[in-house]
Amino acid sequence: MFNSFSQAQSTMVNEAVEAPVEVKRHASIHREQTDTVGEITVANPRMTCRNVDVFYSGSQAIYNVSLDIGKNEVVSMIGPSGCGKSTFLRCLNRMNDTIDGCMVTGAIKIDGQDIYKKSMDVVPLRAQVGMVFQKPNPFPKSLYENVAYGPRIHGIADNKEHLDHIVETSLKRAGLWEEAKDRMDQPGTGLSGGQQQRLCIARAIAVEPEVILMDEPCSALDPIATARIEELIDELRENYTIAIVTHSMQQAARVSQRTAYFHLGKLIEVGETEQIFSQPKHKLTEDYITGRFG
Amino acid sequence: MNEMTSGHTVSAYNDELKHINQLVEQLGELGRDQLRRAVLSLREGDTKAAGQVIDRDRDLNDLDVQADEAVIHLIAKRQPMGKDLRDILTVQKVVSELERVGDEARKVANLTIHFYDQDKNPPNGQMLLDIYKMADFVDCMLHKSLEAFKQLDLKKSLDVIKEDDNLYEEYRAALRRLSTYVMEDSRNVGCMVDVTLTLRALERIGGHAKNIAGHVIYLVTARDVRHESLATIRAEVLAADPN
Numbered sequence: 001m002f003n004s005f006s007q008a009q010s011t012m013v014n015e016a017v018e019a020p021v022e023v024k025r026h027a028s029i030h031r032e033q034t035d036t037v038g039e040i041t042v043a044n045p046r047m048t049c050r051n052v053d054v055f056y057s058g059s060q061a062i063y064n065v066s067l068d069i070g071k072n073e074v075v076s077m078i079g080p081s082g083c084g085k086s087t088f089l090r091c092l093n094r095m096n097d098t099i100d101g102c103m104v105t106g107a108i109k110i111d112g113q114d115i116y117k118k119s120m121d122v123v124p125l126r127a128q129v130g131m132v133f134q135k136p137n138p139f140p141k142s143l144y145e146n147v148a149y150g151p152r153i154h155g156i157a158d159n160k161e162h163l164d165h166i167v168e169t170s171l172k173r174a175g176l177w178e179e180a181k182d183r184m185d186q187p188g189t190g191l192s193g194g195q196q197q198r199l200c201i202a203r204a205i206a207v208e209p210e211v212i213l214m215d216e217p218c219s220a221l222d223p224i225a226t227a228r229i230e231e232l233i234d235e236l237r238e239n240y241t242i243a244i245v246t247h248s249m250q251q252a253a254r255v256s257q258r259t260a261y262f263h264l265g266k267l268i269e270v271g272e273t274e275q276i277f278s279q280p281k282h283k284l285t286e287d288y289i290t291g292r293f294g
Numbered sequence: 295m296n297e298m299t300s301g302h303t304v305s306a307y308n309d310e311l312k313h314i315n316q317l318v319e320q321l322g323e324l325g326r327d328q329l330r331r332a333v334l335s336l337r338e339g340d341t342k343a344a345g346q347v348i349d350r351d352r353d354l355n356d357l358d359v360q361a362d363e364a365v366i367h368l369i370a371k372r373q374p375m376g377k378d379l380r381d382i383l384t385v386q387k388v389v390s391e392l393e394r395v396g397d398e399a400r401k402v403a404n405l406t407i408h409f410y411d412q413d414k415n416p417p418n419g420q421m422l423l424d425i426y427k428m429a430d431f432v433d434c435m436l437h438k439s440l441e442a443f444k445q446l447d448l449k450k451s452l453d454v455i456k457e458d459d460n461l462y463e464e465y466r467a468a469l470r471r472l473s474t475y476v477m478e479d480s481r482n483v484g485c486m487v488d489v490t491l492t493l494r495a496l497e498r499i500g501g502h503a504k505n506i507a508g509h510v511i512y513l514v515t516a517r518d519v520r521h522e523s524l525a526t527i528r529a530e531v532l533a534a535d536p537n
Contacts, residue, residue, distance in 0.1 A: 250373055277375050279516035289375040292301045 038271035042070035046241040055099035076252035079262035093129035130204030136196030138188030150207040174202035194225020324441040326394040332402035344406035354396035398495040424468035435503035454507035461500040
């Protein structure tokens with residue numbers, strides 16, 4: 001939890017206050033050829049990633065990953081610790097820009113627009129591609145302010161009534177309205193863990209994103225709160241595209257339509273979730289999902 | 295321990311999978327033994343041995359329940375995925391097939407008691423010859439299907455599925471032969487009905503062996519071939535194992 005509002009603000013939701021960092025690019029990077037098993041493309045892509053490499057201070061963390069994320073679908077990314085799934089997720093809204101020495105190459109596009117082009121402003125990008133973290137991180141402010149903050153700084157609300165409407169709609173979509181409507185002026189940090197995470201989802205929704213990235217959103221929650229978030233993910237799919245990193249294979253199997261398996265920085269296999277969990281094609285995927293390593 | 299049951303990070307998981315696979319082996323041995331003893335009791339007119347076969351069917355039922363419980367516990371505890379999931383689903387189906395093999399063997403034993411009960415005249419021995427022949431045939435099929443399960447052998451599975459067609463031909467031929475006894479002497483009709491039912495029981499055991507072979511193909515290839523033609527199954531097996 002954050003000690004102060006300013007600390008939370010600096011870490012929070014789309015890290016909206018940061019200045020965009022120019023990402024270094026190398027045209028002549030040695031590219032190891034990786035052969036992802038399965039279909040990386042979809043008919044209606046919201047985001048397309050091609051030949052993505054990520055380096056941390058010179059050492060390569062992601063090798064030549066290509067993957068489409070379709071509209072109104074939930075894509076889950078699974079794999080052992082350190083396999084690069086979170087790193088890849090963070091590339092999708094340029095969160096890796098905040099890490100010194102991080103370099104991303106390849107092409108990542110949202111609705112056909114390269115998110116790493118020089119003219120791209122990361123502030124609206126991170127509103128367009130929202131993020132929910134492992135540990136719920138509400139501001140030490142009221143429930144209302146937690147949700148209203150994003151629309152206000154992005155200039156989404158026309159007036160107070162409009163802002164109220166956005167807050168209510170976002171909380172309803174996040175399944176928190178009934179629990180929150182009578183305590184809107186109470187601090188967000190006073191909620192339970194599951195409620196806090198739903199508040200963070202409401203906060204991400206409030207700025208009208210197209211894509212929501214979730215980095216192990218339920219790993220700090222109890223099974224009931226996890227079930228509510230999973231139900232919510234399924235409902236959110238109607239309006240948003242969701243990419244989720246999870247360590248729980250059962251969760252990936254339950255919430256996602258497609259699953260991508262990462263191993264040592266490579267995208268080993270991607271496919272329909274049912275196929276990945278019942279008859280994976282690659283031995284590494286099979287070994288991972290059956291608990292033979294990882 | 296085959297590749298299906300080994301290699302997990304949690305070694306207790308290996309042990310649990312090994313345990314349910316061992317239950318299948320036990321059931322398979324018991325099922326085959328029941329069949330052999332039931333047919334022997336018929337050949338020798340031994341009603342006491344037939345009674346033992348009928349009593350021993352309970353052991354098969356107990357193992358069936360035990361295996362089902364082990365499968366349920368394993369699913370609840372480990373949430374198996376991929377080939378582990380296929381393995382335990384296959385185990386459950388194979389166990390069910392073997393339990394039915396036991397039921398069919400019991401029917402053969404019942405026939406012994408029916409035929410050789412003190413009050414009745416024993417049947418014409420010639421009419422029973424096809425029962426012995428078919429019993430040997432289905433025992434071989436059952437043996438081969440269990441070997442296929444144990445060794446995850448697609449070729450053996452395919453052989454068993456092919457043999458089921460031959461078994462059906464044998465069955466039809468046996469029925470034709472039986473009908474000639476009725477033509478000779480209509481008093482044979484009661485015996486013919488009993489023998490027909492026994493041949494049918496043996497034909498079903500062959501069917502269970504075929505089903506087990508189909509389950510093995512699903513286990514190895516993840517393709518459900520139960521309702522496919524022999525040509526399609528052969529193509530699946532060849533695609534999975536060109537050798």
